[in-house]
Amino acid sequence: MAVFARLISSRFMRSVLRTAVPLVVVLVAVMVVGAVMAPDGRGATYRLLVNFLITVVIVVALQMFTGNSGIVSWGHAAFVGIGAYSTAWFSVPMVIKEDIFPGLPAWMMGAEWGLVPCLLVSTAIGALAAAVVGLAICRMKETAMAMSTLGLLVIAHGIYSNWEGWTRGTEGVYALPTNTTIYIACGFACLAVLLAVMFKYSRVGLRLQASREDPLSAESTGVSVVRARYFAWVASAAMSALAGSLWAQFNLAFGPAQFYYAQVFAILSMLVIGGLATVSGALVGAGITTVIFEVLRGVENEGNLFGIEVPQISGLAQMILALITLLILIFRPNGLLAWWELDGWIVKARDRFWKGGRKLAPDAGEKGGE
Amino acid sequence: MPAEQGQGPAAVVQSSETAADGTLSAREVVKHFRGVHALDGVSLTLQPGEIVGLIGPNGSGKTTLLNVLSGIYPPTSGRVWCRGRDVTTRKPHVIAHLGVGRTFQNIRLFSHLTVRQNVEVGSVSGRKVEGVDHQADVDRLLDRFSLSGSAEAQALSLPYGAQRRVEIARALAGRPLFLLLDEPAAGMNEAESDQLLETIMGVRKDFGCGVLIVDHDLRLIMRLCERIHVLAEGVTLATGTPQEVRADRQVIDVFLGDALKDDV
Amino acid sequence: MSASEIGQQLINVLSLGSTYALLALGLALVFGVMGLVNFAYGELVTITGYTMYLMTINGVPWGLAVVCGITFATIASLLMERLAFRPLRNASFLTLLFASFALSVILQNVFRATVSPRTKGIRGPGLLIESLQIGPLTISWMSIVTIVVGAAALILLTLFMRGSLAGISMRAAAENFSVARLMGIKANRVIALAFVISGLLAGVAGVLWVSRSGSVSPAMGFVPILKAFIATVIGGLGSLPGAVLGGFVLAAAEIFFIVVLPTSVQPFSDPFALLLVIAILYFKPNGLLAPVAERV
Numbered sequence: 056m057a058v059f060a061r062l063i064s065s066r067f068m069r070s071v072l073r074t075a076v077p078l079v080v081v082l083v084a085v086m087v088v089g090a091v092m093a094p095d096g097r098g099a100t101y102r103l104l105v106n107f108l109i110t111v112v113i114v115v116a117l118q119m120f121t122g123n124s125g126i127v128s129w130g131h132a133a134f135v136g137i138g139a140y141s142t143a144w145f146s147v148p149m150v151i152k153e154d155i156f157p158g159l160p161a162w163m164m165g166a167e168w169g170l171v172p173c174l175l176v177s178t179a180i181g182a183l184a185a186a187v188v189g190l191a192i193c194r195m196k197e198t199a200m201a202m203s204t205l206g207l208l209v210i211a212h213g214i215y216s217n218w219e220g221w222t223r224g225t226e227g228v229y230a231l232p233t234n235t236t237i238y239i240a241c242g243f244a245c246l247a248v249l250l251a252v253m254f255k256y257s258r259v260g261l262r263l264q265a266s267r268e269d270p271l272s273a274e275s276t277g278v279s280v281v282r283a284r285y286f287a288w289v290a291s292a293a294m295s296a297l298a299g300s301l302w303a304q305f306n307l308a309f310g311p312a313q314f315y316y317a318q319v320f321a322i323l324s325m326l327v328i329g330g331l332a333t334v335s336g337a338l339v340g341a342g343i344t345t346v347i348f349e350v351l352r353g354v355e356n357e358g359n360l361f362g363i364e365v366p367q368i369s370g371l372a373q374m375i376l377a378l379i380t381l382l383i384l385i386f387r388p389n390g391l392l393a394w395w396e397l398d399g400w401i402v403k404a405r406d407r408f409w410k411g412g413r414k415l416a417p418d419a420g421e422k423g424g425e
Numbered sequence: 426m427p428a429e430q431g432q433g434p435a436a437v438v439q440s441s442e443t444a445a446d447g448t449l450s451a452r453e454v455v456k457h458f459r460g461v462h463a464l465d466g467v468s469l470t471l472q473p474g475e476i477v478g479l480i481g482p483n484g485s486g487k488t489t490l491l492n493v494l495s496g497i498y499p500p501t502s503g504r505v506w507c508r509g510r511d512v513t514t515r516k517p518h519v520i521a522h523l524g525v526g527r528t529f530q531n532i533r534l535f536s537h538l539t540v541r542q543n544v545e546v547g548s549v550s551g552r553k554v555e556g557v558d559h560q561a562d563v564d565r566l567l568d569r570f571s572l573s574g575s576a577e578a579q580a581l582s583l584p585y586g587a588q589r590r591v592e593i594a595r596a597l598a599g600r601p602l603f604l605l606l607d608e609p610a611a612g613m614n615e616a617e618s619d620q621l622l623e624t625i626m627g628v629r630k631d632f633g634c635g636v637l638i639v640d641h642d643l644r645l646i647m648r649l650c651e652r653i654h655v656l657a658e659g660v661t662l663a664t665g666t667p668q669e670v671r672a673d674r675q676v677i678d679v680f681l682g683d684a685l686k687d688d689v
Numbered sequence: 690m691s692a693s694e695i696g697q698q699l700i701n702v703l704s705l706g707s708t709y710a711l712l713a714l715g716l717a718l719v720f721g722v723m724g725l726v727n728f729a730y731g732e733l734v735t736i737t738g739y740t741m742y743l744m745t746i747n748g749v750p751w752g753l754a755v756v757c758g759i760t761f762a763t764i765a766s767l768l769m770e771r772l773a774f775r776p777l778r779n780a781s782f783l784t785l786l787f788a789s790f791a792l793s794v795i796l797q798n799v800f801r802a803t804v805s806p807r808t809k810g811i812r813g814p815g816l817l818i819e820s821l822q823i824g825p826l827t828i829s830w831m832s833i834v835t836i837v838v839g840a841a842a843l844i845l846l847t848l849f850m851r852g853s854l855a856g857i858s859m860r861a862a863a864e865n866f867s868v869a870r871l872m873g874i875k876a877n878r879v880i881a882l883a884f885v886i887s888g889l890l891a892g893v894a895g896v897l898w899v900s901r902s903g904s905v906s907p908a909m910g911f912v913p914i915l916k917a918f919i920a921t922v923i924g925g926l927g928s929l930p931g932a933v934l935g936g937f938v939l940a941a942a943e944i945f946f947i948v949v950l951p952t953s954v955q956p957f958s959d960p961f962a963l964l965l966v967i968a969i970l971y972f973k974p975n976g977l978l979a980p981v982a983e984r985v
Binding site for chain 2: 274394
């Protein structure tokens with residue numbers, strides 16, 4: 056009990072709670088809206104909100120690695136795919152599995168697992184894959200790492216598209232059980248946010264951020280840059296695989312195209328728009344991007360903008376999203392939230408309100424309220 | 426990495442007396458860049474607790490020697506030893522764990538992290554010592570370098586002089602036995618450089634570490650150092666006490682010139 | 690494997706490799722002068738392809754379509770620099786990379802919306818699909834043209850980079866941009882020139898690419914940029930000879946796996962080649978011809 060009290064009062068836990076609590080509140084609010092609007096768990100809005108919550112896990116996972124290390128990863132969609140496929144191996148009913156996954160060994164053929172074992176095994180497989188690949192990738196120079204993660208995406212796509220017996224190639228997988236509900240999605244989104252915030256304020260997270268700012272000076276300060284990157288790589292890949300598993304158990308059917316270029320772009324855009332450096336940024340970016348996409352998809356597919364008829368344009372949603380991303384990079388290169396988490400912005404706004412618009416010091420950041 | 430057995434400050438002082446094993450040394454170090462001989466057989470030893478100045482004209486290899494000592498460049502030939510271990514080809518962070526801290530000529534802070542976080546990285550990543558209270562250490566260092574007020578500011582928002590102090594604090598936070606300072610007085614006026622001198626003296630007294638300092642401010646070097654090592658074109662020109670170096674004909678001819686005659 | 694088979698595959702490596710080398714050079718050049726891995730570079734190939742497609746279906750002769758294709762890619766490259774990358778001068782590697790990635794997606798969707806989301810066939814001169822018999826070797830005219838064009842472009846570029854003042858200043862800038870700036874080389878001019886040459890190379894490579902594949906599609910730029918990116922990184926990002934070497938190494942790796950892998954695992958030849966590349970980077974993290982280490 057005393058240990059617990061000390062932990063809670065430590066600077067680390069104070070920072071973690073201060074940052075995580077507002078984000079958890081937002082996520083829970085999203086869940087409540089969904090649960091109230093669609094108590095039967097059906098409908099487009101419900102689907103949108105659940106998919107948003109799962110997307111939060113994916114973006115937050117990528118933020119853990121890319122945000123803290125400053126190294127772009129195109130490869131995380133591959134880990135989302137690993138999570139989704141391994142979930143399919145262990146959850147699709149046996150009768151269908153014999154048809155779509157003829158290559159599976161007998162013991163896997165019989166597996167019809169539920170939510171939790173599927174999540175566990177997917178996360179483990181994702182972590183294992185990342186642990187192996189990371190041995191090579193994490194000791195490269197930053198630019199070579201970026202390229203290798205792109206290579207990883209292409210390799211994974213090649214495997215998903217061609218490994219007939221295990222993935223059913225480009226035809227895709229179907230018949231997964233629906234296990235993910237809005238409560239479960241919200242629970243894991245909150246967990247992801249909490250873990251990412253803890254990571255950011257932890258020693259490894261701090262070291263990794265130092266290496267993002269200046270790898271050479273971090274090394275000279277005693278940071279094993281390779282090791283910090285490796286840790287974040289594996290942790291964030293595991294979280295991506297977990298998200299993939301949640302996603303698969305909600306969307307039920309998928310193919311290799313679901314884990315490729317377009318998805319990578321969407322996830323990276325969310326991160327760039329909200330701001331790479333913060334967990335809050337990942338969440339804000341995911342929210343804004345989801346809304347933009349939803350509105351524009353109406354235009355793209357039905358020629359419908361808030362009920363008004365407009366011409367259908369192919370690829371419009373993606374184009375506008377890309378344009379917004381480019382404009383953000385030019386005019387606000389560190390993203391909407393830049394270097395401060397939501398709590399820092401709340402403090403800023405509160406101070407501005409109370410002090411009647413008096414200009415604040417530029418460093419009124421995370422702990423600016425103290 | 427195996428967790429290294431900690432040594433308290435007491436052990437530090439002891440090892441300084443028991444010679445060879447407790448030192449940081451370059452032995453016959455040669456470093457070529459595309460055929461340019463930046464260093465051509467330089468040997469230098471730094472004991473804990475002593476302050477050594479490294480001087481020489483521009484391009485004489487001072488910074489290169491610091492980079493070789495801290496593991497940033499592997500030398501073309503020659504060895505680097507740290508506390509009885511051959512660290513010639515080891516990575517910088519391994520050498521940092523053995524107790525070598527450094528600063529850079531063109532300040533290299535973690536710009537978007539706070540001042541506190543900068544120092545904290547040093548504390549949690551430096552030489553391993555049992556039972557360290559990192560938070561308390563960081564607070565003490567911030568206080569010592571008058572940085573407490575700006576602890577939560579991003580490092581890049583600080584004025585130049587304060588950034589220099591952050592860099593030294595970050596290096597010290599790693600509990601170094603050897604501190605390598607690359608032109609810490611660059612861009613400082615006389616008053617500031619006097620203050621720096623106090624700081625370095627204080628650091629040696631309280632932390633017991635050996636300091637190797639590269640600077641062009643000869644007034645500072647002469648007053649601060651017990652021993653001076655003079656480099657010219659990648660070779661050792663002279664080494665000895667400030668008095669000896671000052672008297673060395675060759676040194677005067679090659680580079681000290683008028684600057685020192687006034688002082689003498 | 691017989692000697693003639695080896696000869697046959699060597700020609701394949703040369704032909705594929707020279708296309709990759711051209712692509713990689715264009716990418717490396719721009720990286721050299723402003724630290725940007727231009728992800729939208731692949732879209733220059735697409736622009737060449739669509740220009741040729743739109744012109745040939747409207748009855749414009751092939752030769753003219755080729756010239757226009759290359760010209761448009763060059764102009765597009767220059768426009769990219771002006772509109773998207775100049776405001777980002779001095780931005781970090783990551784910001785530049787993201788920006789070019791976004792630009793690439795914008796362009797892909799412009800093609801999708803304005804031309805067609807579907808793949809379109811494009812017919813080149815009949816000669817290119819015919820072959821030439823030299824002793825035991827059957828060589829397609831496509832390969833011969835590719836190798837000749839590739840070699841000519843490499844030689845011309847080398848002469849330009851070594852012989853002209855503009856070329857020398859660009860090499861100086863690529864080696865060390867801040868020093869080049871101190872020496873008084875106009876940053877804007879050098880960067881614009883790099884984008885022009887980069888566009889030219891993409892255009893030439895684009896013509897070869899489209900002639901070989903015989904089709905154009907909105908997302909076709911992905912493969913060329915991927916190959917160019919890989920080639921420059923294996924060669925050592927920032928080194929121009931490295932980019933050329935990287936292009937040939939990548940081509941050799943791909944052809945090697947196509948030849949040695951049994952038919953059942955043939956679809957995995959590209960993943961295998963990529964794994965090999967990653968393995969090379971494991972042992973040489975800075976690439977084969979790494980530029981000199983950063984001075985501290």
